[in-house]
Structures are given as structure tokens and as C-alpha cells.
Amino acid sequence: DSGVTQTPKHLITATGQRVTLRCSPRSGDLSVYWYQQSLDQGLQFLIQYYNGEERAKGNILERFSAQQFPDLHSELNLSSLELGDSALYFCASSIGTGGLYEQYFGPGTRLTVT
Amino acid sequence: ELKVEQNPLFLSMQEGKNYTIYCNYSTTSDRLYWYRQDPGKSLESLFVLLSNGAVKQEGRLMASLDTKARLSTLHITAAVHDLSATYFCAVDGWNEKLTFGTGTRLTIIP
Numbered sequence: 001d002s003g004v005t006q007t008p009k010h011l012i013t014a015t016g017q018r019v020t021l022r023c024s025p026r027s028g029d030l031s032v033y034w035y036q037q038s039l040d041q042g043l044q045f046l047i048q049y050y051n052g053e054e055r056a057k058g059n060i061l062e063r064f065s066a067q068q069f070p071d072l073h074s075e076l077n078l079s080s081l082e083l084g085d086s087a088l089y090f091c092a093s094s095i096g097t098g099g100l101y102e103q104y105f106g107p108g109t110r111l112t113v114t
Numbered sequence: 115e116l117k118v119e120q121n122p123l124f125l126s127m128q129e130g131k132n133y134t135i136y137c138n139y140s141t142t143s144d145r146l147y148w149y150r151q152d153p154g155k156s157l158e159s160l161f162v163l164l165s166n167g168a169v170k171q172e173g174r175l176m177a178s179l180d181t182k183a184r185l186s187t188l189h190i191t192a193a194v195h196d197l198s199a200t201y202f203c204a205v206d207g208w209n210e211k212l213t214f215g216t217g218t219r220l221t222i223i224p
Contacts, residue, residue, distance in 0.1 A: 002158075019194075033212075042216055042217065043204075043214040044214075045211045045212055045213070048211070056211050059188070076158075090151065090156065092157075100145065100164065102147070102159055102162050103147075103159075103212065104159065105149075105156045105158075105159075106156060
């Protein structure tokens with residue numbers, strides 16, 4: 001158990017809908033990262049927040065957005081869902097920012113868009 | 115753009131044998147991570163390599179980093195069934211983003 005929690009574990013929804021994925025980092029960690037894992041794209045970095053501020057952006061679609069709240073939990077919002085958005089979404093956390101700090105991954109949210 | 119390549123993509127090996135997974139990356143970096151993922155599960159951190167020549171060992175797994183060659187290896191010694199999983203390397207490209215390799219699906223056959 002990494003100490004990172006994600007809810008829900010599974011989510012099934014229809015195309016065009018909007019969903020919110022939630023992540024609570026390990027106690028004391030200030031950085032939260034979001035990743036998408038799919039069969040065709042592999043593991044891709046989406047976005048990072050550090051202490052409430054956006055820190056780095058990866059291959060995140062405009063339909064997707066995220067934020068980190070004062071209590072450091074983070075939410076990833078996915079809207080106008082398409083079949084291709086079906087994937088495993090991971091959140092990770094670390095104490096600091098940058099590659100010196102190990103990232104600890106949560107259990108993931110499996111999103112299925114039908 | 116940083117590219118990270120792993121090979122092989124699939125590896126089937128017998129218990130007791132040794133093998134190596136290779137991770138090549140395209141730009142300068144001295145921060146490399148190895149992760150393990152079991153089917154349907156999250157990623158478990160195995161090794162953190164933060165300098166040229168770094169070598170770390172845990173049980174039957176040993177990881178090394180050669181930043182000049184832009185190459186990391188994950189060596190498996192005397193494989194056992196419990197090591198069956200998918201192994202990923204990830205490189206920090208100095209822009210605070212981790213770029214992951216394609217993964218190597220390892221199957222240990224009794």
C-alpha cells in the first residue's frame with residue numbers, strides 16, 4: 001500500500017458525459033501527478049500539481065482539467081467523454097517536485113466509456 | 115522530445131535462468147526509475163537511479179544506469195515465478211515529467 005488513495009476504483013459511463021476522479025496523496029506529499037494508461041498509448045503523464053499550483057503539463061487533452069485543493073487532494077475532470085478515453089487513470093504523489101523525488105502511485109481508477 | 119525504449123517487449127523465460135531488460139533513452143538525464151506492475155494493479159517502485167554508474171540490487175533484481183550511453187539495465191538472476199509482471203523504466207527529462215518506456219511483460223515458466 002503506497003498511501004495514495006484514489007476513488008472510485010471503477011467507473012462506467014457513456015460517451016459525452018463528464019466524470020471526476022479523486023486522489024488523496026500520501027501524508028506530507030505536496031506534489032500530485034496524473035497519468036493515463038491505455039493499451040494503445042501506454043503510460044502517459046497528464047499533469048502535475050505542487051502545493052496547489054500547476055507545475056507541469058503533459059499530453060492532457062483540452063477536455064480534461066485538474067486541480068489541487070488546499071488540503072492537497074486533487075481531482076481530474078474528464079468531459080465530453082469519448083470511447084478512446086477508456087483507460088486506467090493513476091495518481092501519484094511525491095514530497096517535492098522534480099526527478100529527485102520518488103513518485104508513489106495510487107491503485108488507479110478504471111474508466112470505461114460505452 | 116524524450117523517447118524511452120525498452121526491449122524486449124515480451125520475455126518468456128524459464129525458472130532459474132538469468133536475463134536482462136534494456137532501457138534506452140534519447141536525451142541527457144541521470145534520473146531513472148524502474149517500476150513493476152502486476153495485471154490490473156498499480157505501479158510499484160523498484161529502483162531509483164540518480165547518477166551515472168548507479169547500481170542497485172534487491173533480491174534477484176539488479177538495476178544499473180549508464181548516463182553516457184543513455185542506457186539502464188534490469189538484470190534478473192535465477193528467475194522465480196513470483197517475478198512474472200510487467201516492468202517499466204521511466205526517465206526524468208529535466209522538465210519534471212516522467213516519460214515511461216513501453217514496458218516489458220515478463221513471464222516466468224516453471
